Amino acid sequence: MRLTDTLRFARDAATGYPMRTTLSVLAMSIGVAAVVILTALGDGARRYVVGQFSSLGTNLIIVLPGRSGTGGFNPANAITSTPRDLTIDDAGSLRRLPGARRVAPLAVGTSEINYGGKLREVMVAGSTAEFIPIRNFEIAQGQGLPEEDWNRGSSVAVIGAKIREEMFGANSAIGQLVRVGDRRLRVVGVLRSTGQGLGMNTDELVIVPVSLAQAMFNSNTLFRIMIEANSRDAIPGTKDQVMATLKQRHRGEEDVTVITQDAVLATFDKLLGALTLAVAGIAAISLAVAGILVMNVMLVAVTQRTGEIGLLKALGATARTIRLAFLAEAAMLSAVGALVGYLLGQLGAFALRQFFPVFPAYPPDWAVIAGLGTALATGLIFGVMPARRAARLDPVQALMKH
Amino acid sequence: MALIELSGIERRFLLGDTTVHALAGLNLQIEAGEYVAVMGPSGSGKSTLLNLLGLLDRPNEGTYKLEGRDVTTLSPDEQATVRSTRIGFVFQSFHLVPRLTAAENIALPMTLAGIPAAERNKRVAQALKDFGLENRADHKPDQLSGGQRQRVAIARATIMQPALILADEPTGNLDRHTGEEVVNLLEALNAKGVTLIVVTHDQGMGARARRQLVMEDGRLKADSRTPPPLQGEGRGGDGFPPADKPIPLPTSPLKGEE
Numbered sequence: 001m002r003l004t005d006t007l008r009f010a011r012d013a014a015t016g017y018p019m020r021t022t023l024s025v026l027a028m029s030i031g032v033a034a035v036v037i038l039t040a041l042g043d044g045a046r047r048y049v050v051g052q053f054s055s056l057g058t059n060l061i062i063v064l065p066g067r068s069g070t071g072g073f074n075p076a077n078a079i080t081s082t083p084r085d086l087t088i089d090d091a092g093s094l095r096r097l098p099g100a101r102r103v104a105p106l107a108v109g110t111s112e113i114n115y116g117g118k119l120r121e122v123m124v125a126g127s128t129a130e131f132i133p134i135r136n137f138e139i140a141q142g143q144g145l146p147e148e149d150w151n152r153g154s155s156v157a158v159i160g161a162k163i164r165e166e167m168f169g170a171n172s173a174i175g176q177l178v179r180v181g182d183r184r185l186r187v188v189g190v191l192r193s194t195g196q197g198l199g200m201n202t203d204e205l206v207i208v209p210v211s212l213a214q215a216m217f218n219s220n221t222l223f224r225i226m227i228e229a230n231s232r233d234a235i236p237g238t239k240d241q242v243m244a245t246l247k248q249r250h251r252g253e254e255d256v257t258v259i260t261q262d263a264v265l266a267t268f269d270k271l272l273g274a275l276t277l278a279v280a281g282i283a284a285i286s287l288a289v290a291g292i293l294v295m296n297v298m299l300v301a302v303t304q305r306t307g308e309i310g311l312l313k314a315l316g317a318t319a320r321t322i323r324l325a326f327l328a329e330a331a332m333l334s335a336v337g338a339l340v341g342y343l344l345g346q347l348g349a350f351a352l353r354q355f356f357p358v359f360p361a362y363p364p365d366w367a368v369i370a371g372l373g374t375a376l377a378t379g380l381i382f383g384v385m386p387a388r389r390a391a392r393l394d395p396v397q398a399l400m401k402h
Numbered sequence: 403m404a405l406i407e408l409s410g411i412e413r414r415f416l417l418g419d420t421t422v423h424a425l426a427g428l429n430l431q432i433e434a435g436e437y438v439a440v441m442g443p444s445g446s447g448k449s450t451l452l453n454l455l456g457l458l459d460r461p462n463e464g465t466y467k468l469e470g471r472d473v474t475t476l477s478p479d480e481q482a483t484v485r486s487t488r489i490g491f492v493f494q495s496f497h498l499v500p501r502l503t504a505a506e507n508i509a510l511p512m513t514l515a516g517i518p519a520a521e522r523n524k525r526v527a528q529a530l531k532d533f534g535l536e537n538r539a540d541h542k543p544d545q546l547s548g549g550q551r552q553r554v555a556i557a558r559a560t561i562m563q564p565a566l567i568l569a570d571e572p573t574g575n576l577d578r579h580t581g582e583e584v585v586n587l588l589e590a591l592n593a594k595g596v597t598l599i600v601v602t603h604d605q606g607m608g609a610r611a612r613r614q615l616v617m618e619d620g621r622l623k624a625d626s627r628t629p630p631p632l633q634g635e636g637r638g639g640d641g642f643p644p645a646d647k648p649i650p651l652p653t654s655p656l657k658g659e660e
Contacts, residue, residue, distance in 0.1 A: 316515060318479045
């Protein structure tokens with residue numbers, strides 16, 4: 001029998017029993033759709049987190065005050081070593097490192113902003129001119145913080161887009177004097193709206209010079225020091241230099257933690273990748289179940305069509321022809337199921353993206369290929385047994401069952 | 403050379419503990435172009451014989467030569483090829499594939515044999531015309547009458563131009579009139595040279611065949627064709643003198659003893 005004839009015969013046989021065909025196609029498509037949607041969710045979570053981390057900046061090295069060992073919090077550490085504050089001078093010393101392109105100290109606190117009788121609570125970030133480029137923020141109006149001595153903060157502020165809107169409405173904010181805490185500051189710039197970022201919403205942020213922020217919050221310590229390495233390859237070397245410099249400055253004590261954005265990213269990437277894989281594995285179980293259902297349906301088909309198989313044998317069909325016809329039917333059921341499932345899955349992922357626009361729920365290619373492949377493979381593997389059974393039927397016995 | 407040559411055919415079935423001899427020590431020769439009716443009561447082995455002749459079944463013993471070739475030793479696939487090219491089946495219950503149209507049913511043996519679609523369509527068109535089914539080509543079997551169904555089945559049986567047609571009660575599911583039509587159709591095929599073997603219960607139909615075989619308990623009880631006479635005044639296989647040699651009657655009245 002020719003291939004096209006085999007396929008047509010299998011197609012007619014499948015469409016000849018619409019109920020069981022629909023059910024097995026449905027089972028297979030649910031399996032594939034589950035793989036596509038669940039991996040889209042898992043990979044979406046991974047992309048979301050990775051995207052958020054990437055938006056912090058590129059090639060970032062972050063210094064945190066205090067030592068956090070790999071063993072978690074150790075009460076002994078808390079007693080024996082008092083972490084030394086991270087100061088503006090610490091940050092300044094890092095500027096001389098050859099691997100560091102930009103360095104920005106960061107002091108954070110909350111305060112109130114007051115303009116024209118309107119009062120609002122805001123988050124205040126004290127930093128320097130380089131903070132904005134390091135964090136990949138963009139200036140919508142005006143300019144960033146001025147380049148100046150880090151210890152001498154001029155009375156200026158850069159405000160977030162939402163604050164500008166709430167405090168100034170349709171009026172221009174640039175050049176206006178606002179009160180932040182007990183200081184009067186001149187607004188020099190407005191940040192472009194970016195929406196929700198990881199941990200810090202720039203739309204509701206006020207950026208002021210770092211020494212001003214420290215004075216405002218009456219503290220000498222920094223929340224973070226952010227360093228942008230020259231390149232991706234320079235990150236490990238620069239990290240070591242940062243550690244060495246700070247250790248030297250802190251009298252040989254390793255009382256800071258240096259993390260790289262890369263490491264954090266890699267960890268999240270790995271973690272969420274594994275999660276996606278696990279979810280895909282669970283979804284794949286439904287594919288195996290669908291495969292068994294296809295087998296069941298094909299076994300029923302063989303029983304149902306015993307008379308027909310006898311007839312085909314009488315008309316000169318070889319065992320191979322009959323095997324191929326039934327195998328083609330099983331393959332067709334799972335292929336159509338896989339296709340329908342793929343479309344359903346993509347539709348589901350699309351719906352997810354519509355409802356949660358910030359969540360990039362795209363199924364990864366490997367999951368789509370693996371899902372479709374598994375569906376086809378299980379359909380074929382589970383189709384072999386019924387096909388062999390059909391081919392082995394005794395023609396005389398088979399013909400009697402009409 | 404005979405078309406069919408059966409010698410010493412045994413076919414046994416195991417039913418529970420007992421062995422049933424469906425065919426026992428069967429010897430039979432059928433020449434090409436013959437029209438043979440196989441008759442006998444149920445369980446006499448008619449169907450087993452037909453299955454055997456159609457290569458659907460294998461004998462436990464004995465040889466079956468089809469066109470001079472021993473077909474009992476062929477592999478299942480080789481037998482399938484022989485069925486495909488040399489043998490056509492007509493069944494009592496038609497055995498049409500319900501989801502296929504009349505034309506597709508007729509084309510089925512060619513489809514299975516891998517004949518290209520163009521050739522198939524040509525032959526099917528011719529067959530539809532020959533069997534008066536032109537207007538029924540796209541009908542499914544359940545849209546056809548019994549007679550039409552059997553005509554489709556016969557068209558299917560002949561589409562590969564076989565040497566032998568095996569018909570198992572071809573009129574069994576038909577009324578008298580349509581049965582008559584179907585028999586005429588089969589006989590017309592036979593007239594063109596196709597060997598026709600019909601299994602039937604119907605005495606009338608059996609009588610129309612040129613040769614009648616009567617089966618009983620797996621044996622050939624009667625064969626209307628006289629085997630070739632032995633040399634001289636030998637006796638025929640059935641224990642009777644040859645028909646062309648009248649039994650000599652006494653020419654004079656018997657005399658009493660003196």
